[in-house]
Amino acid sequence: MTDSYAAMSSSPAPAPAERPVVCLHEISVAFDGPPVLKEISFSVAPAETRILLGPAGVGKSVLLKAIIGLIRPQNGSVELFGEDITLMPEENLFPLRARTGFVFQEGALFDSLTVRDNIAYQLIQEHVSDEEIDARVHEALKFVGLEQTFSLFPTALSGGMKRRVAIARALIHSPELILYDSPTGGLDPVTSNTIIELIAKQRDVHSTPALLVTHRLQDAFSLCDHRFDPEQDRMVPLPEGQFNRNTTFLMLEEGRLIFDGSLHEIVHSQNTFVREFLK
Amino acid sequence: MAFNAIDRTAKQIVLTVQEYSLFAWSALLDLFRPPIYWTDFLIQCDIIGFGSIPIVILSGFFTGGVLALQSAATLSAFGAAAVTGQFVSLTMVRELGAVLTGIMVSGRNASSIASELGSMVVTEQIDAMRALGVDPMRKLVTPRIFASITMLLMLTIVADAFGIAGGAAVTVFLNHQNGTQYFHMAYERLRYPDIIQGLVKPLFFGYILGSIGCFYGMRTTGGTEGVGRSTIDAVVISSVLIIFVDFLITHVLLSIFA
Numbered sequence: 001m002t003d004s005y006a007a008m009s010s011s012p013a014p015a016p017a018e019r020p021v022v023c024l025h026e027i028s029v030a031f032d033g034p035p036v037l038k039e040i041s042f043s044v045a046p047a048e049t050r051i052l053l054g055p056a057g058v059g060k061s062v063l064l065k066a067i068i069g070l071i072r073p074q075n076g077s078v079e080l081f082g083e084d085i086t087l088m089p090e091e092n093l094f095p096l097r098a099r100t101g102f103v104f105q106e107g108a109l110f111d112s113l114t115v116r117d118n119i120a121y122q123l124i125q126e127h128v129s130d131e132e133i134d135a136r137v138h139e140a141l142k143f144v145g146l147e148q149t150f151s152l153f154p155t156a157l158s159g160g161m162k163r164r165v166a167i168a169r170a171l172i173h174s175p176e177l178i179l180y181d182s183p184t185g186g187l188d189p190v191t192s193n194t195i196i197e198l199i200a201k202q203r204d205v206h207s208t209p210a211l212l213v214t215h216r217l218q219d220a221f222s223l224c225d226h227r228f229d230p231e232q233d234r235m236v237p238l239p240e241g242q243f244n245r246n247t248t249f250l251m252l253e254e255g256r257l258i259f260d261g262s263l264h265e266i267v268h269s270q271n272t273f274v275r276e277f278l279k
Numbered sequence: 280m281a282f283n284a285i286d287r288t289a290k291q292i293v294l295t296v297q298e299y300s301l302f303a304w305s306a307l308l309d310l311f312r313p314p315i316y317w318t319d320f321l322i323q324c325d326i327i328g329f330g331s332i333p334i335v336i337l338s339g340f341f342t343g344g345v346l347a348l349q350s351a352a353t354l355s356a357f358g359a360a361a362v363t364g365q366f367v368s369l370t371m372v373r374e375l376g377a378v379l380t381g382i383m384v385s386g387r388n389a390s391s392i393a394s395e396l397g398s399m400v401v402t403e404q405i406d407a408m409r410a411l412g413v414d415p416m417r418k419l420v421t422p423r424i425f426a427s428i429t430m431l432l433m434l435t436i437v438a439d440a441f442g443i444a445g446g447a448a449v450t451v452f453l454n455h456q457n458g459t460q461y462f463h464m465a466y467e468r469l470r471y472p473d474i475i476q477g478l479v480k481p482l483f484f485g486y487i488l489g490s491i492g493c494f495y496g497m498r499t500t501g502g503t504e505g506v507g508r509s510t511i512d513a514v515v516i517s518s519v520l521i522i523f524v525d526f527l528i529t530h531v532l533l534s535i536f537a
Contacts, residue, residue: 068410070406090414094409094412094413097412098411102407104403104407106403108402108403108407110399110404111404121408121411125411125412125413
């Protein structure tokens, strides 16, 4: 990384000795046809935000699900929080998954539950008192700017609101890793910006490691050249020529990982597909 | 080409049976392992049990009535119209109450379970639940199966009672026979083995309709069209299995009580 791409995040860059939160070793995933993912290897360090780019249908969502064992790879191994989960029985995976937050592509809110019960789902299962649940749900809704939706059902929410509720649900448990599956896909630019701002807020205020799947370059670059300012309670641009060093890129093409590096490296990549994609 | 299609279908059937066996076994074990979500169990009891009362009452009542109508015509030819009560009560308690309730509730609830869980699968709600650290087998499947077993037992008793009442109504108001004699025959000729037969079956039928509904719901693929397919499969397979298992249980119980 060159000097011109200085660290500007509120958190320091991870020390090399720190154990990665997620580590994938040559995983391959196939369903009934040809492999969807082929020998993918990368890791996510503490406090690091990795942006997974690639066109639709290259296996980005599958990769995200494989990280927490919702989909099992046929080859390779997956380490989550230092534990090898590749062959781990489902019941042992639940406590590990509870330490992560997953924002699904369409929100995947439980449509028979209110916004309050959706966000508090994990807390309800843990028999947390109603007073504490209400307080924490209000706090989570305030974080995503949707306090007025407390008692509503998901059917009464717009697409963007559903994603924000999904983010609140993923964050209420103070996860140690957050996985965002195309959180801005199909949304208008204003709502997309709101969601990217929330992701930057979580990154810069709580330093939570994250993996963000997207095919929208503007979202990826916004995360790199902006920071969340808690005083102004909004995302502000970094000074000219400076970027967040803890935000790095991965790119998939036809199930293969063809790029793993920083913003500087991706914009100067000689790979034809990467260059084509960035155009 | 045709051979390949048969081969593929046969493999698919074997695979489905294998998957269902594993699913049903795992669900059965979960019935006895904590955590059991009692609130979800009670909610499902309300949906499956209380929600099915009207159809069970109506189908039981009219089936009892039809039995009385048909049997009275035949029995009177032998001068035995007086045993209509015995005929109706034995048929309802030993056989029809359980089977009829099983099939009616299966039509209503195996389909609703399959479509509800199927919709949750295609909208990633099941994955979301797993991602939140909650086991959908324990949270969704076990309460539904447990509630199906419990409520089918209760509903069968309701169907038996209303079947006998339906037979009584036909006997008194259409066949103009003595109601006291009908109830006397209905009660006197019932034995404990008859009641045991009638109450063992719904335990199996409840398990079948609950587990089949959940199984087809949880393996839904292919969007909303897939939900429709799962619903149809759940109703058809659970109804056929109920009749098949009824045959097996009847055979076994008759040999025991003989």
